[in-house]
Amino acid sequence: MADSAAKREIDSVGSDELSHKVKKAKGDSENGQGEVGKESENVLSGFKTSSVLSDSAREKNIFVRGKLADQDAVVILEKTPIREDALAELFSGSRLRLEMRNDIYSTYRLQAPPHLNEIKTTVVCPATEKHVKKYQRQESFLVEETGEDYQSITLPYIQKQSFSIQWVYNILEKKAEADRIVYEDPDPEVGFVLLPDFKWDQKQVDDLYLIAIVHQRDIRSLRDLTSEHLPLLQNIFQKGKEAILQRYKLPASKLRVYLHYQPSYYHLHVHFTKLGYEAPGCGVERAHFLADVIQNLQSDPHYYKTRTLFFPLRADDGLLSKFKEAGRL
Numbered sequence: 001m002a003d004s005a006a007k008r009e010i011d012s013v014g015s016d017e018l019s020h021k022v023k024k025a026k027g028d029s030e031n032g033q034g035e036v037g038k039e040s041e042n043v044l045s046g047f048k049t050s051s052v053l054s055d056s057a058r059e060k061n062i063f064v065r066g067k068l069a070d071q072d073a074v075v076i077l078e079k080t081p082i083r084e085d086a087l088a089e090l091f092s093g094s095r096l097r098l099e100m101r102n103d104i105y106s107t108y109r110l111q112a113p114p115h116l117n118e119i120k121t122t123v124v125c126p127a128t129e130k131h132v133k134k135y136q137r138q139e140s141f142l143v144e145e146t147g148e149d150y151q152s153i154t155l156p157y158i159q160k161q162s163f164s165i166q167w168v169y170n171i172l173e174k175k176a177e178a179d180r181i182v183y184e185d186p187d188p189e190v191g192f193v194l195l196p197d198f199k200w201d202q203k204q205v206d207d208l209y210l211i212a213i214v215h216q217r218d219i220r221s222l223r224d225l226t227s228e229h230l231p232l233l234q235n236i237f238q239k240g241k242e243a244i245l246q247r248y249k250l251p252a253s254k255l256r257v258y259l260h261y262q263p264s265y266y267h268l269h270v271h272f273t274k275l276g277y278e279a280p281g282c283g284v285e286r287a288h289f290l291a292d293v294i295q296n297l298q299s300d301p302h303y304y305k306t307r308t309l310f311f312p313l314r315a316d317d318g319l320l321s322k323f324k325e326a327g328r329l
């Protein structure tokens with residue numbers, strides 16, 4: 001138990017590699033493989049908070065901006081769900097403080113053993129201004145993008161502005177998260193790597209979240225897909241579902257399989273989440289069912305080149321300004 005608790009902490013904090021990275025300048029290290037599984041030094045002990053980007057009492061998380069060894073950083077803290085298999089230990093091994101008692105009702109503060117009271121922690125360091133914006137709570141606006149808008153507004157913008165996808169290449173090249181891979185088809189054309197999304201702590205299937213990252217490196221998003229990519233998409237759909245059934249015992253009827261448009265990272269990937277889990281970004285304004293994408297490309301090979309697509313953009317997203325400048329909003 002202690003081992004797996006430590007593993008979870010190190011997985012989410014990002015391993016010893018992080019402290020190494022923090023001390024070094026940005027871009028110094030491209031390799032994400034650290035000593036996963038061992039207890040990490042507390043790289044957050046010197047974290048200096050500058051502002052809270054957003055928080056949610058309901059989701060029990062907080063997104064904090066600050067400095068880590070003089071570098072900009074974003075830290076995400078999130079309380080994890082209470083697992084059924086931990087209940088016996090939670091009841092027997094905790095301390096209870098009575099808060100109030102009234103008739104048949106009583107409330108307590110329960111102090112659980114530390115390993116049952118972990119906080120999933122994600123660190124982005126060095127964080128760019130774009131990361132800060134991504135995690136800041138903001139009003140958003142729905143944008144209508146024609147095929148021409150994509151060519152004249154969106155594509156030039158993402159070519160200049162998008163997030164680094166080094167983390168994706170680290171996964172594909174087994175330089176990071178290699179021990180987390182659930183399934184891989186190594187074929188360069190139709191192959192992909194399936195692994196847990198870093199939002200998922202893998203402790204319970206209720207909030208299952210995996211991503212399939214394609215081996216092909218020149219497909220940015222939904223907009224680049226044509227009927228030529230059908231074998232790739234069908235392969236991901238079929239083998240991804242099979243791998244999840246085998247590993248997690250979840251049948252296809254329990255899965256929501258989709259792509260984001262716009263994505264944050266412009267290297268084609270597919271999201272696999274458990275049906276019923278309200279994963280961030282699974283709403284109709286951003287998620288496109290993989291099954292629909294396949295059917296649309298079967299009926300029109302250039303469907304995603306020509307269709308008008310809708311998506312939300314945050315108030316201070318540079319792409320939103322470009323749409324405004326072009327008089328498209």
Ligand code: M7G
Nearest residue numbers: 167195196197198199211260262263264265281
């Ligand atoms: P997206 O649709 O490009 O953007 O999805 P979103 O983050 O706005 O949803 C990228 C997915 O990759 C998200 O679900 C992220 O949580 C996940 N992700 C991002 N990073 C940097 C990592 C990482 O380093 N490792 C893993 N396993 N997942 C990541």
